[in-house]
Structure formats: structure tokens, C-alpha cells
Amino acid sequence: MSAVPTSEGAAPAPAHKLAFFPREDGSRVxxxxxxxxxxxxxxxxxxxxxxxxxxxxxxxxxxxxxxxxSTFVGDTPVVVTxxxxxxxxxxxxxxxxxxxxxxxxxxxxxxxHSCVYHQWSFDQRGNLLGVPFRRGQKHMTGMPxxxxxxxxxxxxxxxxxxxxxxxxxxxxxAPTLPDYLGNEMRPWVDRIFHKPVEYLGCTRQYSQSNWKLxxxxxxxxxxxxMLHLFHTTFNIFRVGMHARSLPxxxxxxxxxxxxxxNEEETSAAYKQQxxxxxxxxxxxxxxxxxxxxxxxxxxxxxxIQTIFPQxxxxxxxxxxxxxxxxxxxxxxxxxxxxxxxxxxxxxxxxELRLKQANLVGPAGYISMEDTEATELVQRGTRRDxxxxxxxxxxxxxxxxxxxxxxxxxxxxxxxxxxQLMGF
Amino acid sequence: xxxxxxxxxxxxxxxxQERYVSVLDNDRLExxxxxxxxxxxxxxxxxxxxDMGLPVGVIWCNNxxxxxxxxxxxxxxxxxxxxxxxxxxxxxxxxxxxxxxxDMLSNYxxxxxxxxxxxxxxxxxxYEDRVVRTAEGWRxxxxxxxxxxxxxxxxxxxxx
Ligand code: FES
Ligand SMILES: [Fe+2]
Numbered sequence: 001m002s003a004v005p006t007s008e009g010a011a012p013a014p015a016h017k018l019a020f021f022p023r024e025d026g027s028r029v030x031x032x033x034x035x036x037x038x039x040x041x042x043x044x045x046x047x048x049x050x051x052x053x054x055x056x057x058x059x060x061x062x063x064x065x066x067x068x069x070s071t072f073v074g075d076t077p078v079v080v081t082x083x084x085x086x087x088x089x090x091x092x093x094x095x096x097x098x099x100x101x102x103x104x105x106x107x108x109x110x111x112x113h114s115c116v117y118h119q120w121s122f123d124q125r126g127n128l129l130g131v132p133f134r135r136g137q138k139h140m141t142g143m144p145x146x147x148x149x150x151x152x153x154x155x156x157x158x159x160x161x162x163x164x165x166x167x168x169x170x171x172x173x174a175p176t177l178p179d180y181l182g183n184e185m186r187p188w189v190d191r192i193f194h195k196p197v198e199y200l201g202c203t204r205q206y207s208q209s210n211w212k213l214x215x216x217x218x219x220x221x222x223x224x225x226m227l228h229l230f231h232t233t234f235n236i237f238r239v240g241m242h243a244r245s246l247p248x249x250x251x252x253x254x255x256x257x258x259x260x261x262n263e264e265e266t267s268a269a270y271k272q273q274x275x276x277x278x279x280x281x282x283x284x285x286x287x288x289x290x291x292x293x294x295x296x297x298x299x300x301x302x303x304i305q306t307i308f309p310q311x312x313x314x315x316x317x318x319x320x321x322x323x324x325x326x327x328x329x330x331x332x333x334x335x336x337x338x339x340x341x342x343x344x345x346x347x348x349x350x351e352l353r354l355k356q357a358n359l360v361g362p363a364g365y366i367s368m369e370d371t372e373a374t375e376l377v378q379r380g381t382r383r384d385x386x387x388x389x390x391x392x393x394x395x396x397x398x399x400x401x402x403x404x405x406x407x408x409x410x411x412x413x414x415x416x417x418x419q420l421m422g423f
Numbered sequence: 424x425x426x427x428x429x430x431x432x433x434x435x436x437x438x439x440q441e442r443y444v445s446v447l448d449n450d451r452l453e454x455x456x457x458x459x460x461x462x463x464x465x466x467x468x469x470x471x472x473x474d475m476g477l478p479v480g481v482i483w484c485n486n487x488x489x490x491x492x493x494x495x496x497x498x499x500x501x502x503x504x505x506x507x508x509x510x511x512x513x514x515x516x517x518x519x520x521x522x523x524x525x526d527m528l529s530n531y532x533x534x535x536x537x538x539x540x541x542x543x544x545x546x547x548x549x550y551e552d553r554v555v556r557t558a559e560g561w562r563x564x565x566x567x568x569x570x571x572x573x574x575x576x577x578x579x580x581x582x583x
Contacts, residue, residue: 106471107475199477200477200478200479201469201471201472201475201477201478201479201480202469202471202472202479203469203479203480203481203575204469204573204574204575205574205575205577205578206574206575206576206577207577208577227502229499229500229501229502230496230500230501232500233495233496233499233500234495234496234500282495282499282500284492285488285489285491285492286486286488286489286492289489289492334574339479351485354478354479354483355483355485357479357480357481357483358482358483358484358489358493361481362481362575362577362578362579363467363481363482363575363578363579363580365496365500365501368501368503368578368579368580369501369502369503369578371577371578372502372503372504372577372578375577
């Protein structure tokens with residue numbers, strides 16, 4: 001392997017790699033991965049157009065034939081639609097004529113899509129239906145004789161749905177979607193999506209920081225009680241909690257973090273809390289925001305599951321969200337919180353879900369700090385691309401999964417990232 | 424209602440609106456919940472959800488206690504960059520429902536200035552309010568800030 005010395009006298013970086021990770025276990029990450037345009041462009045090729053499945057929508061967002069939604073795979077604009085036969089399709093939103101965006105709406109219902117520029121029209125699967133003046137008019141010549149509409153469809157993606165979550169891939173190399181999710185992750189997806197869901201709307205947040213900083217954040221249970229002070233401030237006891245931090249075994253890019261109440265210990269603690277409430281300090285006047293109706297086998301208060309590269313499935317108390325993470329250049333990302341409930345929710349449970357939406361999203365009591373933190377990292381690291389982070393927590397115990405004082409999932413993520421990127 | 428009464432009513436409600444934005448723009452957050460009734464509803468809702476009849480917002484409170492909780496949380500728990508708002512409102516329309524209840528509609532723009540001194544249009548939208556006459560004067564029974572600016576830049580701490 002050839003290497004060139006760097007001017008700073010740091011460890012030599014192999015000449016053919018854009019980023020150099022000085023350790024193999026993901027515990028040192030060069031800051032250039034958060035700001036380099038070249039690395040960002042390579043991510044679009046190797047990750048978002050590589051052998052991965054990107055989350056596009058909940059099926060519940062496009063329930064009827066003809067329903068569509070504009071979204072992205074990485075930063076490529078795509079449209080996901082449901083065709084007349086009920087099947088899902090997705091195509092790149094770039095006209096096969098001269099490149100205009102065909103679909104200009106965020107959402108809608110249409111039996112066909114036509115480009116405003118010269119009115120080429122496409123069916124719901126992106127096949128070219130018609131070209132105005134194809135055969136010319138009067139003495140004016142139309143398209144050449146060898147013009148074959150079948151060769152000029154919109155670029156089509158492979159689309160699959162798993163339990164109502166719609167994913168797409170550009171790559172023929174991608175495994176099937178269930179294999180891509182993997183044995184460790186599927187039971188946790190099944191846990192949340194065990195019955196039909198209803199889409200309740202979305203909120204959007206824009207952060208001036210790199211998309212991978214958000215991935216680090218949602219794989220980082222260590223920050224939860226340090227950065228988010230809501231529970232501590234309001235004297236809300238969180239004892240008898242059982243933690244889990246599980247990576248996906250194939251490539252380490254997906255993960256799940258859970259925090260689960262031990263129901264007996266918790267009720268004892270609440271009695272104590274009653275006594276403690278005589279103390280000074282703050283109390284919530286309306287505690288229903290932290291109410292919890294048991295819906296699954298375990299009384300898990302937090303389920304934070306990342307499905308690489310653009311989905312985070314979240315259950316916090318009774319709020320349910322599919323967060324879609326979209327990169328917008330090296331320095332920005334958009335985060336879209338797709339809230340949902342179950343179709344059989346009682347009115348009371350539905351109201352609780354809406355009330356608990358106050359916990360998460362752009363104004364969330366226990367989440368608003370996350371984008372603040374990722375922006376601080378972006379601003380702090382921009383001038384030092386070759387410097388690295390130090391990701392050591394629980395490094396001596398890589399197999400430990402029943403802890404939330406760990407950075408193991410972040411290290412696993414970076415190892416998987418290096419493999420995909422060829423770093 | 425004669426012309427004079429109508430003008431007087433508009434003036435009173437306009438004053439309520441001015442007081443509302445003054446409280447938010449001048450860091451008197453503790454006063455903010457006092458402008459609502461106890462059984463109030465307050466929401467900050469993306470227009471895209473409102474247009475589709477979907478209920479989710481970035482903030483949703485259905486009583487005054489939740490508003491006070493939000494203020495305590497902002498003052499003592501949440502971490503965010505220091506910033507200030509300047510609300511510009513316009514186009515106040517009032518529709519009396521009965522002697523003590525009025526619906527209000529108006530536009531707002533919030534300019535946010537962050538710690539680096541840069542000011543940006545942070546949010547544009549409309550208020551859809553219902554106000555009621557109480558012993559303390561007019562109070563919001565319902566206030567919905569429906570925002571056009573679909574993406575929230577970084578985070579939303581101070582209410583709209
Ligand atoms: S660019 Fe679309 S029809 Fe010409
Ligand atoms: Fe967080």
C-alpha cells in the first residue's frame with residue numbers, strides 16, 4: 001500500500017483514499033467525513049446509489065392507487081407512487097427528455113405524470129406514454145423513425161415494502177429487503193409494525209450539520225441523560241430501567257437502543273417519588289405528557305432503531321415516528337418526522353400520541369438539543385479535517401449489549417461505513 | 424353591533440395580539456400562559472398537515488398547565504442557543520361568534536436573531552385564534568399558529 005506523508009506530520013494517509021481512519025475499530029473518526037464535498041459525492045454513489053435500501057414513505061401515506069409523494073434517495077429527487085394495480089413504484093424525478101423535474105408537487109394523486117416543459121407524459125411506473133408532435137405536423141418533421149419510447153422511461157428504482165415501510169434501491173447488488181434488515185433488526189421492526197398504521201402528519205427540521213452526525217446521535221445512548229435534562233429537571237425517576245444496545249450483525253450499520261421499565265421496581269420507585277415530591281424542585285403540572293399505555297410485551301419507554309442509511313424508527317412512550325434523514329450537501333441535513341398511530345387507536349390513545357409528540361421533533365422536550373449538538377460539532381470541526389474524534393466508552397467490552405453507557409454502536413457504524421466507502 | 428362597537432372590539436383584540444407578541448419578543452415568557460384560558464388549546468402546526476387535515480404539530484397543548492410546563496422546561500431544562508424573536512403581524516380579521524367569543528385570523532412573520540447576530544426569517548404563517556371575554560379581559564381559548572415555512576431551522580424553543 002503506497003502512502004504519502006502529510007504536512008502536519010499526522011499518520012500517513014494512503015494516497016487513494018479520501019479519508020483515513022487511523023484505527024480499525026471505528027474509535028477514531030477523521031472530521032473530514034463531515035465536511036468534505038468529495039466524500040459527500042462518493043457517499044451518494046457508494047451508499048445512496050449503492051447496495052442499500054433507503055426509506056421513502058409509510059405505505060399509509062400513499063394508500064390509494066395513484067397516490068404519490070416526492071422525496072429523495074440521498075439527494076436524488078425521487079417520486080414514490082402506487083399504481084392502479086396497487087403496487088408500489090419509484091422513479092427519479094428527472095425528465096428523460098431534457099432533465100426537468102417532472103413532478104412538482106410534494107404529494108398528490110395522478111393517473112399519469114407529465115413534464116411541463118414539453119409535455120412528455122409518463123405512467124405511474126415512469127414509463128413514457130406520449131411525446132407531443134412525435135409524428136410531426138403538416139410539413140414539419142417529428143421525432144426520428146428510430147425513436148423508441150420504451151427506451152426513454154424515467155429511471156426506475158427497485159421498490160419493496162416491509163410491514164408498511166417503503167424502501168427503494170438503485171442497486172441490483174442489494175440483498176432482498178428482509179435480508180438487508182437482517183435477523184437482529186427485523187423482530188424490532190415487527191414489534192412496532194405488528195398491525196396497520198395510520199399516518200398522522202409530519203414535522204421537518206433542518207440542521208446545518210452533516211447527516212452522519214445525526215446517525216452518531218441516534219446510536220449514542222451515552223448522551224441521553226447528559227444533553228437532555230428534561231427528566232432530571234422535573235425530578236422524574238428513571239430507576240429499574242433495563243438497557244439494550246444491539247447492532248446489526250452483518251455490517252453494523254443498523255442498530256436498536258431500548259430502555260425498558262421493570263414494572264415492579266418502577267411502581268416501588270413511584271411510591272418513593274411521591275414522598276420526594278415534598279422536596280424543592282420542579283414538577284410537571286401536567287404529567288400526562290409522560291404517561292404510558294402499555295401496548296407491547298415489554299414496557300419499553302424508548303425504542304430508537306436506525307435502519308441505514310435514511311430511517312430511524314422511534315417509539316417513545318406512546319409516540320410513534322418514522323424519521324427520515326436526508327443529506328443536503330456535506331453541511332446540511334433535513335429530518336422528517338412521520339408520526340403515526342394504529343388504525344384501531346381509541347380516541348384517548350390517539351390524543352395521548354399527539355400530546356406526547358411534544359417530546360420529540362423540532363420542539364421536543366427530549367430531542368430539541370440533538371440538532372443543536374450536531375451543529376456544534378460541525379462548527380467545531382470544520383477547520384480540522386485531519387483531526388479525529390475519540391470514541392472510547394465501553395471499548396474494552398465490545399460484546400456488552402445491556403448497557404446505555406456505551407459508544408459501541410457508533411464504532412460499529414463507522415466500521416461498516418468504512419467498508420461501504422472503501423476507506 | 425354598531426360601527427363604533429365594532430371598532431372598539433377590533434381595537435381591544437388588536438391590543439391583545441400586540442401584548443401577546445410583546446411577551447414573546449421581550450423575554451417575558453412567564454406571562455405567556457396568562458394570556459390563555461385554563462382549558463385552552465395551543466398548537467404550532469405545519470401548513471402541510473393542516474391542508475391535509477392531519478393533526479400533528481411541533482407543539483400541541485390542551486390546557487394552560489402544559490403552557491407553564493413548557494416555560495419551566497425552556498427556562499431550566501432545555502439547551503438551545505440564545506436567540507430573540509421579532510413578530511410582525513398583519514391583516515387582523517375578527518368574526519364575533521357571540522357576545523363573549525370572537526374568532527380571529529391574522530398573519531405573522533417571525534424574524535429570529537441568533538448568537539452570531541444574524542437575523543433570518545424563521546417562520547411565516549397565520550394565527551387562527553378563538554378569544555373569550557373573561558374577568559381579566561380577553562383571553563385566548565384557542566391559538567393555532569399554522570406555519571408555511573415547512574422546515575424548522577435547527578430547533579424551535581420559544582413559542583410562536
Ligand atoms: S424536459 Fe421534460 S418534456 Fe422536455
Ligand atoms: Fe438525543
